[in-house]
Amino acid sequence: MLALLPRLRRFAVGLVRDPVDADDLCQMTIERALRARGQWQPGTRLDSWMYRIMRNLWIDETRSRGRRAATFVGDEAGLGVGASGAQEASLGLADVDRALARLPDEQREAVLLVMVEGWSYKEAAEIVGCPMGTLNSRLVRGRDALMALLGDGA
C-alpha cells in the first residue's frame, strides 16, 4: 500500500485541488481500505480497488458539501463549464488546475483517470462504476472543454 501513495495523492489532488484536502482524502481512503480489507479479493488489483474507494469517498464528500453550500450560495450549476465566454477568456489560458476545476465532477474524474492516471477506458469505467460508453462520452466532453479552456496549444 505504501507504494501506491504517490499515485493516490496525485489522483486526490486532481479531484479536490487543495493539497491539504487532497491528503485528507488520501488518509480517509487508507483508513477505509484498512477497515474494509476483508472485501478486497486477493489476486485482483489493489490499486484499482483503492482508487474506487477514494473516488466514492470524494463523491460522498462533494455531495454533502454541495448540500451545505446550496443553502448559502444557491445552485452550484453556474460553476460548470457553461460559463460565459468572457470568463473563459480571462482564465489565463494556462492554468490546468483552474480549467479542471471548471469541469463537472463526472467529466473531471474521467479525464483524470484516463489521461493522468493512465487507466484504460474499461478500468476507469470499473472504478467509477458506470458503463464504458458513459465513461467514454464524459471523457470526450471533458477533453473538449479542457481544450477550449486551455487553448489549442494544450
Next chain:
Amino acid sequence: MTISREQVAAFADGELVGEEARAVAAAVAADPALLAEVEAHRALRARLAAHFAPVMQAPVPDRLRDAALQDRSAEVIDFAAAAARGFPPRGWRVALPALAASLVLAFLGFNAWQDRHYAQGPLAGALDQQLAATAPAAAPVRVLLSFRDGEGQFCRAFSASDRSGIACRDERGWRLHDLQAADPRQASTYRQAGSSDAAIMAAAQAMAAGPALDAAAEAAAARRHWRR
C-alpha cells in the same frame, strides 16, 4: 468510412484494436485535420501528465505513511491467520517448503550479466513461464513468488545459482531490481537456500502493493504475458 470524434480520441489513447484501429489509423494518416486532432489529444495528455508529475516526486507526508504502515503490521498478522486458514497466497505456501528443502543445484551457465538491467536467456524464460506454485525445487532458476508493485506491474522474486532478485515486467522486458550475488564459495557446488532468499522475500514484501498472487492469478498473468 466516417470517423467519429470518440474514435479519434480513443485512437489517440491507444484504446482501439483490430480492424477499427487499422481503419482509424488509415484515416488519420490520410487527413491532416484528423492528425491534428490526434496530436491535440496527445498534447493535452502530456500537459496534464506534466502538471501532476511533481506530486509523484514529492515526499509522502508522514501522516499518510503512518496510516498506511499500520497496514504492514496488520498484513503480517493477516498473513499468518490466512496461512492457517489455507488462504490463497499459495505461491508462498509452496515456495516456503521449497526453501526449506534448502539445497539447490548450483552451477548453470547463463549469461545474464550481459545486460545489467533486464533479464536475458534462461532467466527471462523462467520468469515468463515458470509458475511459483509448480516450480521444481531443483530448477536452475526458481520463481519464489509473484506480486504486483505500486505501478500495477507484475513482479517476480527469483532465486538462481549465481544470484537472486526481483524482476518486474515493463514494456521492454523483465527489469531487474534488488539483485544479490550468491556467495561465490557456495556458487560452485551447492547452495543453501537461506539468507539471500529471505532478503529477497523481504524486499518483495516491501515492493508489493498487496499479497502474493495465488496460483490462479499467477496462471492468468502468465497467459497475458505478464502485461499490466
